[in-house]
Amino acid sequence: MANPAYPMTRQCPMSPPPTYAELREQGPAKVDLPDGGWAWLLTSYDDVRQAMNDPRFSSDDEKMGRARTELPPNENLNSFWRMDEPEHGRQRHMMMTEFTAKRIKEWRPRIQKLVDELLDRLETLPRPLDLYSEFALALPTQVIAQLLGVPQQDYRTFAEQSRTILSLDKPEESWAAYYEMNAYLNRLIASREREPQDDLISRLITDRVQSGELSREDLLPMVRFILVSGYETTTSQIALSALTLMTNPEVRAQLIEDPERITAFVEESLRFWSVSQDNVLRVVDQDMTFSGTAMTAGELVILAVPAANHDAKAFPDPERFDLERGDNRHVAFGFGTHLCAGASLARREVEIAITSLLSRLPDIRLVGKIDDLTFRQKSLVYGLERLPVTW
Structure with missing residues (x-):
C-alpha cells in the first residue's frame, strides 16, 4: 500500500487535513515527499510534544541532507532555530533579552499606539476594505520592523519577500526572494555597524558581535529569522482570530460580556488555527525506538503541529472553538528548548489587536461567506489572502 503524500491539504479551512486523524491511530507514519523521498509523520499530541524536546531528534539542517550545492560557497543558511544544543541555546540566549517579560511590558504601549493609529485610518477608508492588508499585516510588520530598525519605507518590501520565502508553490521565486532579503539585510547591518541606533540589530552588533560572542556570519541568519518569523505567523494569527470573531457569534458575545x-x-x-503547518522538522540522530516504532539515524521526521493541536485525546471536541478549555497546553509555539522566542510578543500583539478591534468596531462583519475566502495552503504558514469586511 502506497504511503500518503505530504504535504496534505486542508479540506475544510477551519480544520487540519482529515488524513491526520486517520494516521494518528497508527502512531508514526511514513509519508511520501514531493522530491521522491519519504519521512516519518507524527500526528498525535503526545508524540509531537515529546519529539519537540527529545535530544535524539536533531534540528540541524546539515543532518537532514539538505542539498547545499545551489547555494553560494559562503552562504550561511542556518539560523539558531535550525541548530542543536549547545549552540542553539547559546545563540537563542543572545536575543532573549529583547523578549523578556519586562521588555514586552515596555512594548505594550507602543503596540497599542500602532493599533489605535491603524484603526483610526481604517475608519477613514471606503468600505468594504481588506482587513488583512490594512490591519492584520500592517501591525506585525511595523512592530518587527521597529524592533529590528528597518526603515519605514521598506516595511512592505520585506513583508512581500517574507511571504514569498515561506511559499511552497514556486521554489525558484522563494530562493530569489531569499537572496534579495539577504542582500538587503547585509546592507542594513553594515549601516548599523557604521552608525548604531536604538534597535535590536545595533544591540546585537555592539553587545555580541563586537565582543566576539557572535560571528558576523551568524548575525545575518539570526536577523533574517527574527524578521520572517516575527511577522508572518502573527499576521496570519490576527487575521484568523478576527475571522473567528466574525463567524462565531457565541465567542464574540462572550468576549464582549467579559473582555478579560x-x-x-x-x-x-x-x-485552533495552528498556523505553523509544515515547518517543524527533525532528523533522527541515532537508531532508536520512538512511540513503538523503530527509527534509523538520518531519517527525516515531520512534527504536524495542526494534528497535535487537534488530537481529541488532548483536546476534547477539538474542532470546536472553546473558551473553557482551561489549561490549554497547545504546541502552536513549540515546546521545550525550541519554544518560540517571540511567543510573548506575538501573544500581546494578537491580544491588543483583537481587543481594540472589538472595542472600536463592534459591528464589524465579514463581506460574503467563508467559502468565498482564499486560504494559503501551499505555504509554511497557513493563513488568508484577503479578509473583506465592513461595519
Whole structure:
C-alpha cells in the first residue's frame, strides 16, 4: 500500500487535513515527499510534544541532507532555530533579552499606539476594505520592523519577500526572494555597524558581535529569522482570530460580556488555527525506538503541529472553538528548548489587536461567506489572502 503524500491539504479551512486523524491511530507514519523521498509523520499530541524536546531528534539542517550545492560557497543558511544544543541555546540566549517579560511590558504601549493609529485610518477608508492588508499585516510588520530598525519605507518590501520565502508553490521565486532579503539585510547591518541606533540589530552588533560572542556570519541568519518569523505567523494569527470573531457569534458575545477572557481567546485561537503547518522538522540522530516504532539515524521526521493541536485525546471536541478549555497546553509555539522566542510578543500583539478591534468596531462583519475566502495552503504558514469586511 502506497504511503500518503505530504504535504496534505486542508479540506475544510477551519480544520487540519482529515488524513491526520486517520494516521494518528497508527502512531508514526511514513509519508511520501514531493522530491521522491519519504519521512516519518507524527500526528498525535503526545508524540509531537515529546519529539519537540527529545535530544535524539536533531534540528540541524546539515543532518537532514539538505542539498547545499545551489547555494553560494559562503552562504550561511542556518539560523539558531535550525541548530542543536549547545549552540542553539547559546545563540537563542543572545536575543532573549529583547523578549523578556519586562521588555514586552515596555512594548505594550507602543503596540497599542500602532493599533489605535491603524484603526483610526481604517475608519477613514471606503468600505468594504481588506482587513488583512490594512490591519492584520500592517501591525506585525511595523512592530518587527521597529524592533529590528528597518526603515519605514521598506516595511512592505520585506513583508512581500517574507511571504514569498515561506511559499511552497514556486521554489525558484522563494530562493530569489531569499537572496534579495539577504542582500538587503547585509546592507542594513553594515549601516548599523557604521552608525548604531536604538534597535535590536545595533544591540546585537555592539553587545555580541563586537565582543566576539557572535560571528558576523551568524548575525545575518539570526536577523533574517527574527524578521520572517516575527511577522508572518502573527499576521496570519490576527487575521484568523478576527475571522473567528466574525463567524462565531457565541465567542464574540462572550468576549464582549467579559473582555478579560481575551487571554483564553488568544490561546484557543493559537490552538485552533495552528498556523505553523509544515515547518517543524527533525532528523533522527541515532537508531532508536520512538512511540513503538523503530527509527534509523538520518531519517527525516515531520512534527504536524495542526494534528497535535487537534488530537481529541488532548483536546476534547477539538474542532470546536472553546473558551473553557482551561489549561490549554497547545504546541502552536513549540515546546521545550525550541519554544518560540517571540511567543510573548506575538501573544500581546494578537491580544491588543483583537481587543481594540472589538472595542472600536463592534459591528464589524465579514463581506460574503467563508467559502468565498482564499486560504494559503501551499505555504509554511497557513493563513488568508484577503479578509473583506465592513461595519
